[in-house]
Amino acid sequence: MINYYQTGWLKFLKLHPDLIPRKIKVLYYLSFEDAFLDLIRHKFPHKKHLTVLVPDFYCTNVLDNWKKHGLKYIYYPLDSGFQINSSAFKKYLWLYEPDIVIVFNACGIKSGLFSDFSWLQSFPKKSLLIEDGVHQLIHPPAVNLINNRHFFIDSLRKVSPFPGSRLIGDSSALDFCPPRNSFFSSYSLKSCLLFSSFRIIFRLGMVLGLGSLVSASHTRLLKKHDDIIGTHNLPHSGPKIFLPFINRLNYQRLYRLKSAQIKLYDRVLFRNCRFPTVSRLNIPATDFPFMHVYPLVFSHSPDQKLIDHLHRQGIIVWFKFTDCPWSMDRSVLFLPLGHHITASDIRYIADKISEYYFTNPNGIYHVNGFRQTGHFAGGALPLYINPQLTHFHSNSASAE
Numbered sequence: 001m002i003n004y005y006q007t008g009w010l011k012f013l014k015l016h017p018d019l020i021p022r023k024i025k026v027l028y029y030l031s032f033e034d035a036f037l038d039l040i041r042h043k044f045p046h047k048k049h050l051t052v053l054v055p056d057f058y059c060t061n062v063l064d065n066w067k068k069h070g071l072k073y074i075y076y077p078l079d080s081g082f083q084i085n086s087s088a089f090k091k092y093l094w095l096y097e098p099d100i101v102i103v104f105n106a107c108g109i110k111s112g113l114f115s116d117f118s119w120l121q122s123f124p125k126k127s128l129l130i131e132d133g134v135h136q137l138i139h140p141p142a143v144n145l146i147n148n149r150h151f152f153i154d155s156l157r158k159v160s161p162f163p164g165s166r167l168i169g170d171s172s173a174l175d176f177c178p179p180r181n182s183f184f185s186s187y188s189l190k191s192c193l194l195f196s197s198f199r200i201i202f203r204l205g206m207v208l209g210l211g212s213l214v215s216a217s218h219t220r221l222l223k224k225h226d227d228i229i230g231t232h233n234l235p236h237s238g239p240k241i242f243l244p245f246i247n248r249l250n251y252q253r254l255y256r257l258k259s260a261q262i263k264l265y266d267r268v269l270f271r272n273c274r275f276p277t278v279s280r281l282n283i284p285a286t287d288f289p290f291m292h293v294y295p296l297v298f299s300h301s302p303d304q305k306l307i308d309h310l311h312r313q314g315i316i317v318w319f320k321f322t323d324c325p326w327s328m329d330r331s332v333l334f335l336p337l338g339h340h341i342t343a344s345d346i347r348y349i350a351d352k353i354s355e356y357y358f359t360n361p362n363g364i365y366h367v368n369g370f371r372q373t374g375h376f377a378g379g380a381l382p383l384y385i386n387p388q389l390t391h392f393h394s395n396s397a398s399a400e
């Protein structure tokens with residue numbers, strides 16, 4: 001069975017810990033939202049009504065929590081490749097003068113704002129720039145900080161088997177520590193319990209080959225966990241027992257693997273066919289190592305029939321961020337990457353997506369769940385998938 005979450009630790013680790021340069025400091029929190037709240041608590045101790053500029057492709061659950069903490073947010077638009085150009089971004093900075101600006105490296109694709117810094121002149125002097133790296137496994141010694149008001153925050157549970165989030169910034173700017181002893185509270189115990197239950201039920205579903213159990217572990221337990229994360233007023237530190245492992249993350253091994261996996265997705269998804277409603281993203285190869293998922297962007301709302309089809313075939317994936325403004329007239333399917341995914345898994349996923357769209361060589365395909373006939377404009381020859389071949393794949397996918 002294929003899914004996003006990886007549970008094995010060994011492939012993620014190396015023997016020697018990382019050395020962090022002195023000019024950089026790393027603080028460890030329970031979650032992205034805990035790190036974020038602690039940072040703004042220290043940087044704006046007296047200011048009450050803070051404004052955050054966020055991309056319109058963002059997690060609404062996080063924004064709802066921020067609202068409860070008294071923050072106001074304003075969206076800036078991203079295109080289908082999760083980018084905004086510098087001159088448009090500049091206008092948002094000038095117009096709203098936000099206290100906090102979030103730049104999200106969605107799916108692990110680095111924001112193009114970091115290759116054209118012309119917006120920096122319009123960046124309000126007292127504002128914070130937070131790079132949301134929850135979709136990246138960030139190597140702290142390698143981060144490029146623009147200045148001492150620029151920070152990174154990650155969310156390790158999304159990109160590795162370890163929990164918690166790291167707040168990374170200039171040493172002079174992070175002159176505080178996460179609240180002491182904050183770990184032992186009902187908030188963190190509840191979140192640890194829910195996350196552990198998710199992992200156990202998820203693992204059980206994987207071992208028993210029960211897609212419905214794997215799916216329910218996400219939609220019920222993980223959702224419950226995500227709902228309580230970020231709701232506490234006091235930011236919490238991370239479970240320190242994991243720090244020796246987190247300091248030994250083997251970045252290079254994962255980066256090499258992800259680069260190869262992205263290239264393979266690109267080849268097997270687009271070599272023989274062009275999907276009628278998919279926009280092929282132009283992702284720079286330099287971003288491949290840092291990607292969390294392979295994003296398949298569609299020009300229509302989420303297609304539940306495609307999800308049902310993939311789940312039936314043992315591919316437990318979803319369209320993500322379906323309730324944010326970016327998703328009004330498009331959707332993005334996250335396809336998994338990582339140590340738990342093999343080359344034959346990727347071929348199998350591509351086959352199953354193709355199978356859904358192109359059920360026979362006469363050009364019968366599905367758009368948003370509806371069977372269409374005829375040839376779609378501009379498409380190359382649809383790929384015909386032999387059912388016997390896919391049956392063979394479905395037996396071998398999880399074993400390889």
Ligand SMILES: Cc1ncc(COP(=O)(O)O)c(C=O)c1O
Binds near residue numbers: 031032033059155226
């Ligand atoms: C883009 C983005 N940023 C931040 C977060 C918050 O991360 P955490 O749950 O670790 O607080 C999420 C949560 O899913 C997210 O999707």
